[in-house]
Amino acid sequence: MAVKNLAHILKQTFNVTRCNLKNTQHTTLRCKSVAADTVQSQCTPIAVTALPASHQTVRVIFNNHKTADFKTIWLRDNCKCSVCVHEETRQKMLDSPSLDVAIKPKSLTVTNNGNLVITWHENGQDHVSTFDSSWLYRYGQSFIHENFESEDNDDHPKRLPVxxxxxxxxxxxxxxxxxxxxxxxxxxxxxxxxMFYQYGIAIMRNVPPVQGQLVELVKHFAYVKETQYGVTFDVMHEPDPQAHPAFSGLYLHHHTDMNYREKSPGMQLLHCLKATDPKSLGYDPGGMSFFVDGFRIAKWLEDNEPSAFHILTSTPARFQIKTKGKRYSQLWPIITLNQDGDVCEIHYNNRTMGPLQAPSHIIVPFYHAYKLFSEKMRHPSSELKFHMVPGDLVAFNNRRVLHGRTAFDPTKVSRHLVGCYVDIDETFSLYDSLLAKSHS
Incomplete structure (x- = not known):
């Protein structure tokens, strides 16, 4: 590329307002906002030139003086053209194993708007691939820092920050x-x-307090995930002493549900059909619902007790239950990390946690860490706590937000909630689609 053209591009792009958005107390600092797609285009550098490098590599130079190296086979395999990728489903139509691993570009060009255009010669004909600057920069940084994102979100605007x-x-x-x-x-x-994505919890008011309404609501955005407890389950007092503790007036400590399954349900909803109004009694009769952000507690532990954080992220605990003649059992760390080392799930339920099976030198440190995590979680300063009233519905991320209930006397308190579970990826998929629709 000529020096004159390069100088012109640099002059244009350096006039873009610098992105300086910060999200205090958020898990990751990235360029995100309500108008995230616009922000992303403003703060992402653009490619200015590209050239062949050694070891089957293409080197791309950006206008912020950073470079990124891409293997040629990787670029060819990730061509975004309509021949290589299905336009509707975004499935890859290209047969990767049929590619020449040592493939080389026939030509490299960077357009004025920063797109990298590569012409390949294969099977006796030319094939053209075009790569967007923001896509190249994101993956280029991933290769440099070996910090790889789990999915390609090119088709959707960025979600709001957690x-x-x-x-x-x-x-x-x-x-x-x-x-x-x-x-x-x-x-x-x-x-x-x-709201649900950002906070892990979202409250809906004035939902008609009638049986069947919860399922009808879920049909508006996803479908109900049926479990061993049925399509829905009723949380109300049962006189049977053998009944699940949730169906009694007992205090229910903070917990996440079904850690004993292959994968605990992602989204949980609780809809209040009946509840005694504390105002009519003049005192708190119990039965208050409370919720805690497990990600916040994990972050506190990592910052203040890193050894305890390491123990809870690296020691699997067995969760198990026997219900209706069937036994369920699964191993999970209390705090689960993703491949980037970020907290992605919380698995905590003291009632279903079985005997810890770990080397002897881990036992005492584990209980110390477990106690620290629990005490911080149970502290009143961590809790969102309120009486649910008829018409209230709470949806929460069961792999992030812990929930529980204060004790109550069933002879004095009338309380009836209906609950269900939803596959969380259905919820987030619709959220992405609505974001894309509102920005189209």
């Missing part, structure tokens, strides 16, 4: 919305799903 919260933070901006807003428009549904 917010870590305690009692004070959550009450400042309570994630709540009315039933009519959610059911009345895509914008209302998108707002509710955005």
């Amino acid at each position: 917010v870590l919260w305690d009692r004070t933070e959550i009450w400042k901006s309570l994630p709540e919305i009315s039933y009519n807003e959610v059911m009345g428009s895509d914008e209302g549904l998108k707002q509710w799903l955005g």
